[in-house]
Amino acid sequence: MEEKKLDINSIIGFVLIFAILLYMLWQNKPTPEEIAAQEKAKQEEVAKEQQATEDPQTKVTTSEDFSVQAASDSTQIAELKSKLGAFAYASTLPSATDQETVVETDLLKLTFSNKGGYLSEVKLKKFVNYDSVPVYIIKDNNAAFNINFGTTDNRILNTQDLYFAPTVTKNGDNTIVSMKLKVSETKFLEYRYEIKKDDYMMDFAIRSQGLSDVINSSHAIDLDWKIKTYRHAKSVSYENRYTDLIYEYEGGKDNNLGQRSDSEKTVDDVTYVAFKQHFFTSILLTDTPFKTAELKSVNLIKDEEIDTVYTKSFAAKLPLELNGGEINKNMDWYFGPTDYKVLNAYDRNLDEVVPLGWGIFGWINRYVFIPLFGFLSSFLPYGLAIVFMTILVRIVMSPVTYKSYVSQAKMKVLKPEIAEINEKYKDNAMKKQQETMALYSKAGASPMAGCLPALVQLPVFYALFQFFPSAFDLRQKSFLWAEDLSSYDTIAKLPFHVPFYGDHVSLFPILASVAIFFYMQMTTGQQMASQPTQEGMPDMSKMMKYMMYFSPLMMLFFFNNYASGLSLYYFVSNMITIGIMLVIKNYIIDEDKIHAKIQENKKKPKKQNKFQKKMKEMMEQAEKQKQAQKRK
Template sequence: MEQKKFDANSFIGLLLLGAIMLWFMYSSQQEVIPTDDTTETSVDSTKTTTSPTLTNNTTPLVASDSLKNAALQNQLGAFSYGAQTATEGTTVLENKLLKLTIDNKGGQIIEALVKTYKRYDSLPLYLIKDNNASFNINFGTTDNRILNTKDLLFIPTISKNGKNQVLSMKLKVSETQYLEYRYEMKPNNYMVDFAVRSQGLATVINSSNTINLDWDLKTYRNEKSIKTENMYSELKFFTDEADYLSAASSNDNEVVDNVQWVGFKQHFFTSILLSDKPFNKTSLTSINLVKDEEIDTVFTKHYQLNTPLALNNGELNYNMNWYYGPADYKLLTKYKGKNLGEIVDLGWGIFGAINRAIFIPIFGWLSGLMSNYGLIIILMTIVVRILMSPLVYKSYVSSAKMKVIRPELTAINERLPGKENAMKRQQETMAVQRKAGVSMMSGCIPALLQMPIFFALFRFFPSNIELRQKGFLWASDLSSYDSVIELPFHIPLYGSHISLFPILASIAIFFYMKMNQSQQANMQAPAQEGMPDMQKMMKYMIYLSPIMMLFFFNNYASSLSLYYFVSNLLTIIIMLVIKNYVIDEAKIHAQIEENKKRPEKKKGKFRQRLDNAMKQAQEQQTQQKKGKK
C-alpha cells in the first residue's frame, strides 16, 4: 500500500491562502467602522452651521458625499446645488414688540411671539408656535419635478438696512440663480416687510404649471371666554371693500379676486398677509374647531389661503408684508392706504360710523385723562346719556301731550265701536291728534334714534383691546365675563358661572321698563277692536327683557354689562328729573287747547292723498255693508 508523502508546496499554499483571508478580514473591518461614524456625524451636523472635519480615512467620506449629492440631484434636480451646502437651523428677528423665529427649512416663520401681551393665563402670547402654521410655495420645474418650499432648506444671510434687521433666505440653483424670501424688521413695529423674488429661474421654473402659494394657520386660544373669542374670530380680507367669512359656520369657503390683504383674525390679535400685487382666484377657508364651548381647547379656528402666483418674464417678484400683533383700531389705521382698520369689528354701516366718529374719540380722550378703565366706561356712559337726554325729553313731552288728549280718543272709540267703523274711527283720531299738534311718530322717533347708539356700543366694547385684562371692582378682565361664582354644573344658554354685572344690568332695565310703561301707555291710543293690546305686550316685555339680558350677557364682556347697568340707572334718574322738575302738564294742556283754536293748516300732498285713500276705503266699506243687507 502506497503511503502519502508530505507535500511542502501544498502546505505553503494553504498558509498563503490563510494569510490572504486574514488580511482581507482585517482590511474590511478597518473600512466599515469609520464609514459608519462618518455617516452618523454628518446627520447630526445638519443642526449646526459648520460641518465636522474627519481626520482618518477620507476616502469613504468622499464616496458618501457623492452618493448623497447623487440622491439630491435625483430628488431636487437644479435645486440640489443649494441643498448640498444648506443646513438645518433657525434665525431670530426681534424688536421691542415682536419676536420672529424663521426656520431654514422652508424659509418660513415658525414662531411669532407678541412680546407686549400675555395670554389669559399669563403665559407668553404666541400667534405661531409648535407647527400651527405653514407657508409654502408649490411649483413645477422644467425637468418635470413638483417641489414645495416648505420641504427645502434655505440658506440664511443676516444684514442691516439702517436700523432695520434684514434676513435673506435663499433657495439656490447656483450662486446667481435662486428663489429668495427677504424679511426686513423695523424697530418698534409689528409690520415686517416680506418679499418673494426669484433670479435667473426663468429656465428652471416651469411656467406652464400653476405656482401656488399656501398659507395655513390654526389659531391658539388666548382669551378667558372661549365662546366670546370664537365669536369674534373670523377670516377677513380686503378687495375693493372689506369682507369676511362667517365666524359661526363650521366650514366656510369662498373664491375671490383682487385680494389686497388677508387677515387670520382672532378676538384681539391678528395675522395678516399683504401684497402689492392683488391675488386673484384666491381660495379662502375658515373652519371652526370649537365643537363644545364648555370644553377647554387649544385651537379655535383653522384658516387657509391658497392663491396662484404670476410670473413676470419667467420670474417671481412680489413685495408683501407680514403683520403679527394686536387688532387695535387706532394702531392699524396708522398704516395709511392699507385699510387695515377694517380688521376690527366695529359694526357695519351707520353703527361702525358712529363708533369711528364718536365713541373711539371719546374713549381715547377719557383714557388720556385717567388709567382706571371702569371709571372711563362710567364717564363715557354719562357723556352718552347727557348727549341723548334731549331725545328722552322729546319722548316725555310727546307722552304728556298724548296723556292730555287721551280722554278725547277714548270718547271716539266709544262713539264709533265695531270693525265697520274702523276707518272712520282712525280718521277722527288722526284729526284730534293733528289739531292738538301731537304726532305718534314724535314719540317713536326718539326711541328709534337711540337704537343705532345701542348697537354701536354693542360692537364697541367687546372689540376694544384697551379693555383686555383691565380690571374694575370684582371684574378681573373687562373684555370678558366677571365670574363671581363658579357652578359645579352647566346651565344651557347661561353657562357654568354667575356674572354679577349682568344681574345688576337686568335689575336696572327692569325698573327702567317699569317706569317707562306708564309713559308708553300714554303714547298709545286706546286699544281698538281687532287690534293687539300693546299694553299687555309691554307687561310681558317688562319681565322677559331682563331675563333675556341675564342669559345673553352672562358670557359676554363685563364692560358691556357695566355700561348698560350705568346707562339704565342714569336714564331712570333723567326720567325722574324730567317728569318731576321739567315737564309741566298744565302748561302742555294749555298749549294743546291753544292749538285747537288755531285754523287748521293747509294739508300737504301726502296727507291729502292719505285722507282721500281712507275716505274711499270708508265708502267702500259702507257700500259693502249695504249690499249685505
C-alpha cells in the same frame, strides 16, 4: 535559495497591499459637491462669527449641532436627485437640518425654520393671555406657509418640505433674514424678511434667481398660507365670536367670511388677507393684487367645554406669477394687536380689520367714541373713563329722552277721548280711524312720536355695542371687581355648566339687567297707560309686559360671557336715564298743563299740508263708496 524566494514573495505582497490601500484612498476621496459644501460651511461659520462681532446688539440665535447630517456620499446624492431634481443641492448643504434662526426686537420674537423657510414661532413680547402666558400667534406647528410649483423635469415640489439656507444681516436698524432654497450657489428661491426695530409690520418678498430653466411656467404656482388661531381670552366662545378672516379686494373694498359658521369664497384682485383672532392679527399685504384668492374659514369650537385650545382654522391660496421665468413678489407681513390706533396708522385700510360697524355706526365710532374714549382714558382709569363717557352720551341724548316722555304724556292725556271714539264708531273702522287721526292732529300729538326718539338713539346704541368688544385698550384693564374690562367679570364659579350662560356668575350683567328692568318698567308702564287698545288689534299692553320681563332676562344670559366694560356701560346708562326720566316726570312735565294745552290746540284751526289733505280726501271718498254699497 528558499530564503531568497521568500524575500521576493514578501516584497510582492507588500506592493499589492500598498496598491490596494492607494486604490481605496482614491475610491473614497471627496466629491466636488462635498468639497464645495465643506468650504461653504466654513465660510458660513466665519460669517456668523464676524456678524456677532460687528453687531453685538442684534439677538440672533442659531443651532450649531445639526440633528441631521447632509448627504455625504454619491449614493445619497443620486437618491436626492431622483426625488428633488435640481433642488437636491439644497439637501446636501449643512443647512439641511431642523436648524432655527431667532431674531428679537422690543416687540417681537421671531423664530425662522430652515425647513420650509417660514416662521415656526411668533411671540408678541408685550402681551400675555388670560392665564399670564406669553401670547404666541405661531407656535407648535399651528401655521404653515408653502409654495407648490412644478419643475421642468416634471416634478411637483412643496417648499415646506425643502431646506432653506439662512443668513442674517443688518440694514441700518433693521434686521434682514434671508432664507434661500438653493439649486446652486447662484441659483435659488429666496424668502426675504426685513424686520424693523419698533414695528409689528415687516417687509417680506419672494423672489427667484436663475430658476427660469428650473420652474415649469405651465404649472400653477400657488402660495398656501394656513393658521389655526390660538385661544387667548377667558371665554373661548366670546373670543371666537370676534375671530374672522377679513380681506381687501378691488382697490379698497373689504369683506369677511363670517364669524359664526364654516365658509369659503374665491375673490378677485385681493390686496390683503387678515387672519384676525379677536385682539391679535396676522395680515399678509401686497401693493400688486393677487389675481384670485381662495379663502377658507373653519370653526373649531364645536363644544366650548372640550375645544379650548384653538378657535378657528384659516387658509388662503394665492397664485404667484412668473415674470421672465422668475418670481418677484413684494409684500408686507403684520403680526400684532388688533388695535385701531396701530392699524390705522399704516394708512392701508387696515382699520377695517377692527369691527366697528358698517355705515353710520362705524362713522360714529371712528369720529366720536374712539377719540372721546382716548381723551378720557388719557387722564382717567379705564373704568372711570367708561362711566364719564356714558354720562356725556346720556346728557347729549337727554333732549331725545325728554321729547319721548312728553309724547307719551300727551298720549296718556288723550287716552279717554280715544276710548270714546273707539266706542262711538266701533262698527265703522274707517270713521274711527278718521276721527282718531283728526284728534291727534288737533291736539298736536302722534303715536309715532314716542318711537322716533328710540330710532334716533339706535345708531348710538349699536355703535357702542360694536365699540366695547373691539376696544383693545380695555384688554386686561381692571375696575372694581372686574379683572379685565375686555372679558367677563366673575363673582362666583359654578360647579357645572349652564347652557347659554356658562360656568360662572358675572355681577355687571346682573346690575345691568336690574337697571334695564326698572327703566322698562317706567317707559313701558307709561306706554301701556297711554296706548289705547284698538279693536281687532293685539293687546299691546300684554306684549309690552312680556318684553319688560323678557329683555332683562335675555341680557342676563347674553352678557354673562361678554366684555364687562359693555355691561358696565349699560348699567350706568340705564341708571342715568332713569334719573333723567324721574327729573322730567317730577320737575319738568305737568300733565295738567299738557292737557290744558291740548284743549287749546283743539280749538285752533289746524292747517293741513298737501299730503294730509289728500289723505283726508281719499278717506272721505272711501267712506262714501262704502255707504253707497250699503244702500244697494
